[in-house]
Amino acid sequence: MTSILRQDDNLQTTFADRHIGTTPADQRAMLDVVGQPSLDALVRAAIPESIHAAPVTDSSIPTAVGETEALAELRAVAGRNTVRRAMIGLGYADTHTPAVIQRNVLENPSWYTAYTPYQPEISQGRLEALINFQTMVSDLTGMATAGASMLDEGTAVVEGMLLARRASKVKGDAFLVDADLLPQTAAILGHRAEAVGITLRGFDAADGPTDAQLDGAFGVVLQYPGASGRVVDPSRTIERVHAGGGIAVVAADLLAMTLLASPGDLGADVAVGTSQRFGVPLGFGGPHAGYLAVRAGLERQLPGRLVGVSFDADGSMAYRLSLQTREQHIRREKATSNICTAQVLLAVMASMYAVYHGPEGLRFIAHRVARTTTVLADVARAAGAEVVHDGFFDTLTLRFAGRAESVVTAAHEAGYLLHLVDADTLQVSVDETTVPEDVVALAAVFGAADVTVPGTETAVRDAGTGVPSALDRESAFLTHPVFSAHRSETRMMRYLKHLSDKDYALDRGMIPLGSCTMKLNAATEMAAVTWPEFARLHPFAPREDVQGYLDMIGDLETWLAEVTGYDTVSVQPNAGSQGELAGLLAIRGYHRSRGDESRTVCLIPSSAHGTNAASAVLAGMRVVVVACDEDGNVDLDDLRAKTTEHAEQLAALMITYPSTHGVYEHDITEICGAVHDAGGQVYVDGANLNALLGHARFGDFGGDVSHLNLHKTFCIPHGGGGPGVGPVAAKAHLAPFLPGHPMAQDADRRTGADASADGDRPAHAGGPVSAAPYGSPSILPITWTYVRMMGVEGLTRATEVAVLGANYLAARLREAFPVLYTGESGLVAHECILDLRPLREATGITVDDVAKRLIDHGFHAPTMSFPVAGTLMVEPTESEDLAELDRFVDAMLAIRAEADAVARGAWPAEDNPLVNAPHTAASVITGEWQHAYTREQAVYPAAGQAGRKYWPPVRRIDQAYGDRNLVCACPPVEAFA
Numbered sequence: 001m002t003s004i005l006r007q008d009d010n011l012q013t014t015f016a017d018r019h020i021g022t023t024p025a026d027q028r029a030m031l032d033v034v035g036q037p038s039l040d041a042l043v044r045a046a047i048p049e050s051i052h053a054a055p056v057t058d059s060s061i062p063t064a065v066g067e068t069e070a071l072a073e074l075r076a077v078a079g080r081n082t083v084r085r086a087m088i089g090l091g092y093a094d095t096h097t098p099a100v101i102q103r104n105v106l107e108n109p110s111w112y113t114a115y116t117p118y119q120p121e122i123s124q125g126r127l128e129a130l131i132n133f134q135t136m137v138s139d140l141t142g143m144a145t146a147g148a149s150m151l152d153e154g155t156a157v158v159e160g161m162l163l164a165r166r167a168s169k170v171k172g173d174a175f176l177v178d179a180d181l182l183p184q185t186a187a188i189l190g191h192r193a194e195a196v197g198i199t200l201r202g203f204d205a206a207d208g209p210t211d212a213q214l215d216g217a218f219g220v221v222l223q224y225p226g227a228s229g230r231v232v233d234p235s236r237t238i239e240r241v242h243a244g245g246g247i248a249v250v251a252a253d254l255l256a257m258t259l260l261a262s263p264g265d266l267g268a269d270v271a272v273g274t275s276q277r278f279g280v281p282l283g284f285g286g287p288h289a290g291y292l293a294v295r296a297g298l299e300r301q302l303p304g305r306l307v308g309v310s311f312d313a314d315g316s317m318a319y320r321l322s323l324q325t326r327e328q329h330i331r332r333e334k335a336t337s338n339i340c341t342a343q344v345l346l347a348v349m350a351s352m353y354a355v356y357h358g359p360e361g362l363r364f365i366a367h368r369v370a371r372t373t374t375v376l377a378d379v380a381r382a383a384g385a386e387v388v389h390d391g392f393f394d395t396l397t398l399r400f401a402g403r404a405e406s407v408v409t410a411a412h413e414a415g416y417l418l419h420l421v422d423a424d425t426l427q428v429s430v431d432e433t434t435v436p437e438d439v440v441a442l443a444a445v446f447g448a449a450d451v452t453v454p455g456t457e458t459a460v461r462d463a464g465t466g467v468p469s470a471l472d473r474e475s476a477f478l479t480h481p482v483f484s485a486h487r488s489e490t491r492m493m494r495y496l497k498h499l500s501d502k503d504y505a506l507d508r509g510m511i512p513l514g515s516c517t518m519k520l521n522a523a524t525e526m527a528a529v530t531w532p533e534f535a536r537l538h539p540f541a542p543r544e545d546v547q548g549y550l551d552m553i554g555d556l557e558t559w560l561a562e563v564t565g566y567d568t569v570s571v572q573p574n575a576g577s578q579g580e581l582a583g584l585l586a587i588r589g590y591h592r593s594r595g596d597e598s599r600t601v602c603l604i605p606s607s608a609h610g611t612n613a614a615s616a617v618l619a620g621m622r623v624v625v626v627a628c629d630e631d632g633n634v635d636l637d638d639l640r641a642k643t644t645e646h647a648e649q650l651a652a653l654m655i656t657y658p659s660t661h662g663v664y665e666h667d668i669t670e671i672c673g674a675v676h677d678a679g680g681q682v683y684v685d686g687a688n689l690n691a692l693l694g695h696a697r698f699g700d701f702g703g704d705v706s707h708l709n710l711h712k713t714f715c716i717p718h719g720g721g722g723p724g725v726g727p728v729a730a731k732a733h734l735a736p737f738l739p740g741h742p743m744a745q746d747a748d749r750r751t752g753a754d755a756s757a758d759g760d761r762p763a764h765a766g767g768p769v770s771a772a773p774y775g776s777p778s779i780l781p782i783t784w785t786y787v788r789m790m791g792v793e794g795l796t797r798a799t800e801v802a803v804l805g806a807n808y809l810a811a812r813l814r815e816a817f818p819v820l821y822t823g824e825s826g827l828v829a830h831e832c833i834l835d836l837r838p839l840r841e842a843t844g845i846t847v848d849d850v851a852k853r854l855i856d857h858g859f860h861a862p863t864m865s866f867p868v869a870g871t872l873m874v875e876p877t878e879s880e881d882l883a884e885l886d887r888f889v890d891a892m893l894a895i896r897a898e899a900d901a902v903a904r905g906a907w908p909a910e911d912n913p914l915v916n917a918p919h920t921a922a923s924v925i926t927g928e929w930q931h932a933y934t935r936e937q938a939v940y941p942a943a944g945q946a947g948r949k950y951w952p953p954v955r956r957i958d959q960a961y962g963d964r965n966l967v968c969a970c971p972p973v974e975a976f977a
């Protein structure tokens, strides 16, 4: 007995031990290979002495607890949120997430741990799900082409406005804005338009813009149905804008589009909106997938990712990302949008909601919503209220002379959230979760207790809708068989499994993607995302209902400020790119507040991530590129020359630390000093924080503002390309310019007249960059739990082990593939760049061949050709174990040996396992085998692979064909024959 007990004691494992893949013994072996005596010595040697952070004495981060305790604490946090029936509307509707989708997508690591589908051969499942999303959006909106998700509706409208400016024949800078636009969209639009010199002109959609307003307007945005619930035919305004050569953007509700004539039917050029109500939980504002779709002729203007169809090497049809050359990572300061991480997981959910319900199911849901709204209108009239609009879909504006506020209060007490407009007016929105009992309860709240309420399902079914008959939808939608083939739960479950089986995600093996930090997304961290107290809160719920959320956000803001050395943090940005934009807009606001209107130049090193330059342009700045020297560091002489040349106009330097070359630059303090001396601000891109956490802080070595990627360093899963959270952290002098929000529950996070600091946190009073006040709060429990379970010590150790892993791979691979850049100590940071250009010269084998051959070995390729063309950037993270790291080394060395065999002439240059990779099962089974190498060499290049083989579903995909022949909707079933 006693011996068993003693053994248990020894088995005590902390969460950090589970999160970190290597054991102390493994680490000692790895340190030997790297040539360092200890983890501590390794990071002391790698990170420049001058920036080492002092050890933390009284951290705000509590001592780590285990998984059970952390979840118990989070339960208590959740308990301080109150879930009421959210009938506020304003672009957010409660929804039933089909359980088959919740369990098999949202809670399934095969979907949520996947990476962005840049390697299409291992991403066919998520690419199919996304082409379903695009088809769903283009069908419902009546547009020719839809992209694969925007960050939210508000930012999608901004993208629509920018697209309209690019595509419009009108050269003016005015944009017409429907006065019935969602208020949060209007706030974002105002903030973003001002930065890029666009003037907004408001008008009433019922009257249309005046001739004076039309003059010089490059486009218009209309809300359909309006924020007030009113349905107005937008076609007359669209015609008038078209007559002058302008572009019409319509922000449309996807569920309403099953009953109403689509934007395409009405002549719009662009449709935007959100797909939230298609089964994606409210989540206190996000994450949800926004959408953007365009008419024929504008597809090459679309921002963000676009899934298309092409063929593989065997002539089979295959999906891929189309027109990637439009994207920010390639076009940099010429990019038209900075969107990188989007909302892929949520787009997959929304598309599957449409697949599951089909066109009839969606119409049924929409009819029920519309009829319940009609019943509710009758009830309100019976209670003496005026129903303000004749045409409506799901939202009523009600006038209760003098008693709107008391009705809203009574509703709150009865468990309902309505939207108070003014002393006389309120709004109420119906959604698919509204049942007749809710109508009965609201009748009592309205004071219609003694009228008969048609409180049965039948009464709802017999009611008409408020949709104007002139706008009845006549065009068909979702006619592709995929939207009617999966009606039973068994079929649906199998379809989801069929798709995820095609894909490679973290649940199969390492994804060593430099710059992307694909680490463990622990099950405990994910647990709370679907708890109703986090999932079913409306973003504009009253403060008293969301105290748990505000506490959690407050914790995170404090913790993240501490670990980065800043004074204040905003979690509002929905992705790293949006954090960049928020930070740069804060810098802009700061300079302008001091009368420095001419400070508009943003210095960016040539090695920077493409989003940096794109964000700078969207913040109204001019990009000036700073050169790098041959060691990959910022060229100090060039930096000094550029700061001198632009001294009067210098707004900021944007620099990534450690650099995108995976190196700790020794001159960082000096670089920051030079920029400050010239009157500029320093933006430190924090995407590589996994190399610093616990060891150095941006704020200490000269940063004024940074964004972090919670979906990299802090364990939010990548979701196949989103969601993300990109908090922006800053010094106190920038706090007033960080993103606030007109509807924020915390007064110190609110913009507008009633903004004030109500705590000890600096107030954020800049304009919003996301539709919801706290961005994507429902995934913040992931980061909260991670920090809570790691503590400062665990986070610090994770950094050390991440740096060890990269240096271990560099040491073992450097003979076969030169490591392009190292720091002064000869060490790399948390990632290393393998130079494959010499290999190509010697053997003709390209970086593409190596990446695709890694698929045959059962690996996801490292980051390809970023930041240097012809290289692979490898980032193992702390979560991988030694066996997996060694498996990767073995694969890379085997590939090197194969390349050498090609060079020796053992295999022809055009027929060898590298250029033919990846190999599908069909390619080795079907027909005569006619290659110079064996079938076994093709598909089992490593020993012991037979039992754990990942089979790619397609062979190498022809990228060029798909761009020349653009098809971005579900292809007909026969096409797969």
Ligand SMILES: *Cc1c(COP(=O)(O)O)cnc(C)c1O
Pocket (backbone or CB within 6 Å): 339, 340, 341, 515, 516, 575, 576, 577, 578, 609, 611, 612, 656, 660, 685, 687, 688, 709, 724, 726
């Ligand atoms: C990932 C990354 C970004 C952009 O972050 P998103 O969340 O994808 O928008 C910016 N800079 C660097 C260095 C990155 O690695």
